[in-house]
Amino acid sequence: MPTSDRVTPELDVNFVRSFFPNLNDGWAFFENAGGSYVPKTVIERVTAYMTEMQVQPGGVFESGRRAAEKRDEAQRLVAEMINADEGEVIIGPSTTTNVYVMSHALAPFFEAGDEIIVTNLDHEANSGAWRRLERTGVTVKEWRVNPDSVELEIGDLDALLGERTRLVCFPHCSNVAGGINDVAAITARAHAAGAMVFVDGVAYAPHRAVDVKTLDVDFYAMSFYKVYGPHLAMVYGKRDLLLRCEPQNHFFIGEDRPALRVNAGYPPHESTAALPGIVDYFEAVHSHHFDEPENSLNQRIKRVFSLFAAHEEKISARFLDFLATKPGVRLIGRNNPRAASRAPTFSFLVEGMKSAELPPLAAKNQVAIKNGNFYAYRLMEPLGLDPADGVVRTSMVHYTAMEDVDRLIAALDEIL
Ligand SMILES: Cc1ncc(COP(=O)(O)O)c(C=O)c1O
Incomplete structure (x- = not known):
């Protein structure tokens, strides 16, 4: 069925x-x-990692091999959770840090006179780093909420979009008002104007499934410590866009690892290794409620x-x-x-x-x-x-x- x-x-x-x-x-x-x-599925995984394999991942010895396996498992499962490809997920310490890094990585997309749209509804994490790009000659425009409804209105966005708009940054859900924005519709509008979107999904991801492919977002951020996980966060980026970013990691990390190339370093290993504990939890909830395993x-x-x-x-x-x-x-x-x-x-x-x-x-x-x-x-x-x-x-x-x-x-x- x-x-x-x-x-x-x-x-x-x-x-x-x-x-x-x-x-x-x-x-x-x-x-x-x-x-x-x-x-507890997350807590157990942190403990297991630190007890059994607290070494630099990699190498031909057992603990290093298993540590690398855990790190890779996390990367794979997190991507699957949001319907992304493995190389498209950047795991970092927090959304604030991740957006900061991405605001530098996206430099090749902007020229002086280009425009970025930010909102006054967002948590500052998806706002300040973009506004600071004004120092590079970019113009920042603000998509303001209707003060009565405390909503972002698409008509107001239309008035801001223009041929110099390169990026629209907005939240999937407000961490104050709780209202869910129509990301697919806003993204379609931005794309029609030739702009990319950077969506803050931090306040949404604890509540509803995220499917980055269906939404067709270019970049999407969320924090795992609000989604029943350890204090880590991730940014999804479309592979072709990540490849056009300015690398933020060591020069020898190549295009075969598009997300790592843009990441400014590795996230903490024991927390990364615990990310599949979120999946363990979801699996337990699934099998408790549904007889048939889904595909x-x-x-x-x-x-x-x-x-x-x-x-x-x-x-x-x-x-x-x-x-x-x-x-x-x-x-x-x-x-x-x-x-x-x-x-x-x-x-x-x-x-x-x-x-x-x-x-x-x-x-x-x-x-x-x-x-x-x-x-x-x-x-x-x-x-x-x-x-x-x-x-x-x-x-x-x-x-x-x-x-x-x-x-x-x-x-x-x-x-x-
Ligand atoms: C909507 C939203 N975006 C971004 C952030 C920042 O996340 P982080 O603490 O991972 O930097 C928060 C944190 O409260 C948030 O609620």
């Missing part, structure tokens, strides 16, 4: 939670957009994310329904729980209160939330906010139980 005809079961939340040791600490955790918890890892991961999306939609609806009962609360972004429309990342403001007042009050009930600008610093201005105080953010993922959402609601109900 084709995948689309099958009924998707409900996510077994107790099953998935049993993988995450941190969930036993008594807190209801709502800072997942800052960094997610890690399943490919990529398809199995898509099935797992469809479980996550359905659960996230339910917890989103519960939380949004609650917020709607509070007239003094202003939700930032979409009041719509649909999985296609948003991730379960909610930011809001409370009339008569500073955002900083809420987290300590919630913490009294062991409910973890945070306030601030979350490095989407430039978004605070159209929202009329002091960046030091910012918004209150509560962010959920698939392992967030409905009971946790009810604890959050009860804690907020005391405050609001």
Whole structure:
């Protein structure tokens, strides 16, 4: 039976939670957009690497051979997760660092007078490094959010695109408002104007499956420490574009390794070796819920994310329904729980209160939330906010139980 005809079961939340040791600490955790918890499959892989093969990968001895095998396995699986080819994935320490490196690597694509479009919705990671290219004579234009809807509107992009536009940088999902942008549509617009896209998928990848080929993106960034993995990040780049980049690695690393050639160095080995632990976790979730193995890892991961999306939609609806009962609360972004429309990342403001007042009050009930600008610093201005105080953010993922959402609601109900 084709995948689309099958009924998707409900996510077994107790099953998935049993993988995450941190969930036993008594807190209801709502800072997942800052960094997610890690399943034991990842933790075990870090430990195994450091215990059994902490050597420079390579060589004819057992530990070196196995270390190289683990590194290569990570590179292969990560590529398969997002439907990329192996040589198209650059693994680095963080998205901030990776974008910085790419902003140098893309130098051959820009001449003085060329234009780059950035947004004021992005986390600064996909903004500052591109803006700094102004020093090379590039003109940077800002695609600004509609301050009422806190949305990027495609009509506004059309007005900015021109024949000198070389690159459009934008987020797949806002790490503040949670709204999901139509990456395929925006990318098609940019391509029609002759520009490339650099998409920040950091706030999207923990929630929905990423398929870089279907989206037809040129570059796509995500951080594994928000996708149930170790503190690492990756950038996907289309092979032909990577080959046109200025190498950032040693001169003798050749075109047969297009991603490594553009990477400014190797990421930490033990963390890289732990990346397949994310896949181990997805595999366990898949086989717990589905009888038939899908054809490919990529398809199995898509099935797992469809479980996550359905659960996230339910917890989103519960939380949004609650917020709607509070007239003094202003939700930032979409009041719509649909999985296609948003991730379960909610930011809001409370009339008569500073955002900083809420987290300590919630913490009294062991409910973890945070306030601030979350490095989407430039978004605070159209929202009329002091960046030091910012918004209150509560962010959920698939392992967030409905009971946790009810604890959050009860804690907020005391405050609001
Ligand atoms: C949407 C978004 N982009 C980029 C980043 C930066 O990622 P990193 O910490 O890997 O540099 C973050 C981190 O919070 C983020 O939320």
